[in-house]
Amino acid sequence: MLVQSAKATLAATGAWLLATLVLRLPQPFLAPYAAVFLVEATVYRSLRGWVQQVGSVATGVLLAALAGQLIPWQAVALAVVVFAGLLAGSWWRFGESGVWVGVTGMLVVSYGTAAEPVLLGDRLLETALGAAIGVAVNTLIFPPLYGERLVTAAGRLATALADLLEATSDLVRHDEPDGVDSLLSRTNDVRSQVLAAEDAAGLTREGRRLNLRRGRPGAGARHERPLRTLIALWSPLSQLVAAVRTTSERQEHPFAYPWPDARDALADLMHCLAGAVQSVAAVGEPVELDGCRALLHRLEQRLVTAEDDGVPARLGLGAMILPARLLVEKLEDR
Structure with missing residues (x-):
């Protein structure tokens, strides 16, 4: 944030000096204004914003x-330009810059330059100049990268997923009623971490587009795949947690808890999965899954041979095995 603020200051100052001292434009207020807004969070947004900004300002000036x-009364002209500018600015191709169609038109009319073609040309020139300087500064001087966000997001999400698996393991092993509320709280925390991780991944990918520094370690390319794996674990894990909550909250439900030996194996499997999930966030570290595969195989064999143990118990075990297998498969495909 400090670097981007300094760059925006540099761009605004440079645009103002170039417009006043070199081009000698009168009242070049649009140059630094455009420059500041074009020092965006990513290089791609700056370049896209340059097109949108120049287009919206040019439309406002033309209006x-x-x-x-056509309108001799300034107040009436101001009202017409603002109304028409806000309508025109709603066009989706203007993006977030669309609001400046009406605002620019209002400023031009307010300054009394709407009827002077030379000054109108100056407005267009200074806007294009300021926007170009903003883009140049953001592209050439420490273009922003967000690879560190991937590292942080992966670490936090891995911890949240592992904590949820450990809490689920304890609930399955000990069947404590108070654990259900804690499980719900942890589930909500994981959901928020998944959303934050998706935002970080999207911003990082966008930050590398057209970025001169995209090949550097700080671009986060090494952490992108582990983070995708962690995000993909959320769906089967949420299914597993839902199955456990159902069996623990409603004992009269057909999906009853499975037998004690299977419950212990399930708890061990979830504990093992928690350790594997934590390893995913450590780039370059091996993820040990042999123990998880062995426990999963044991549970599946228990389900196949449980012909005389009753339908409710078999259904309960099956409902938990399926998402557990999906978790193992996602970790294997990382």
């Missing part, structure tokens, strides 16, 4: 010029 030629 003001048209109103200045």
Whole structure:
């Protein structure tokens, strides 16, 4: 944030000096304004914003010029330009810059330059100049990368997933009623961490587009795949937690808890999965899954041979084995 603020200051100052001292434009207020707004969070956004910004400002200036030629009363011209500019700015191709169609037109009419073609040309020139300087500064001087966000997001998500698996393991092993509320709280925490991880991954990918520093370690390419794996674990884990909550909250439900030996094996499997999930976030470290595979195989064999143990218990065990297998498969495909 400090670097981007310094860059925006540099861009605004440079745009103002170039417009006043070199081009000698009168009242070049749009140059530093455009420069500041084009120092975006990513290089790609700056380049896209340059097109949108210049387009929206040019449209606002043209609207003001048209109103200045056709409407002799400044107040009426101002109202017409603002109304028409806000409508035109809602076009989706203008993006977030669309609001400046009406605002730019309002500024031009307010300054009384709407009827002077030379000054209108100056407005367009200074806007394009300021926007170009903003893009250049953001592209050439420490173009922003967000690889460190992937590292942070992966670490936090791995910890949240592992904690949820450990809490689920304890609930399965000990069947404590108070553990259900804790499980729900941890589930909500994981959901929020998944959303944060998806945002970090999207921003990091966008940050590398058209970025001169995209090949550097700080670009986060090494951590992108582990983070995708962790995000993919959320769906089967949420299914597993839902099955456990159902069996623990409603004992009269057909999905009853499985037999004691199977419950212990399930708890051990979840504990083993928690350790594997933590290893995913450590890039370059091996993820040990042999223990998880052995426990999963043991549980599946228990389900196949449990013909005389009753339908409710078999259903309960099956409901937990399926998402557990999906978790193992996601970890194997990392």
